[in-house]
Amino acid sequence: MDITGYSATARAKITENFALEANYFVDKVSGASIDVLSQASVIKDERKQKAAQSNICATRPRIPRRTMSSVERDYRSETASSH
Numbered sequence: 001m002d003i004t005g006y007s008a009t010a011r012a013k014i015t016e017n018f019a020l021e022a023n024y025f026v027d028k029v030s031g032a033s034i035d036v037l038s039q040a041s042v043i044k045d046e047r048k049q050k051a052a053q054s055n056i057c058a059t060r061p062r063i064p065r066r067t068m069s070s071v072e073r074d075y076r077s078e079t080a081s082s083h
Contacts, residue, residue, distance in 0.1 A: 001031035017058035024073075025049040047072045 005027035015018045029045045051068040068079040 002027070017056060019055045021053040021056065022076075023049075023051040025030050025051075045073055 005025065007023065009021065009023045009027045011021045012017065025048075027047050029043060031043050032041060036041075047070060049068065050069040051066065053064055053066040055065075056063040064082070066079075066081045068077075070077045
C-alpha cells in the first residue's frame, strides 16, 4: 500500500480586519488487496480537496466563514461552516 499527499496553502491579509485563506490538497492511494479467490486486486484512488476561508478579525471572537469541496472517484462532498 502506498499513500501520498500533497498540499498547497495561500494566505493573504487584505485589510487590518479581513483575511483570506485557500488550500488545495491531493492524496493518492495505490496498492493491492487480496480478494476471495486469493488473487490481488489493484487499488488506485485519488481525492482532491479545495478549501477557502475568510476571517473578519474586527470582532471578538473573530468570524470565520469556510467552504470545502472534496472529490473522489466514487464520492463528492460539499461543506460550508460559519462560527
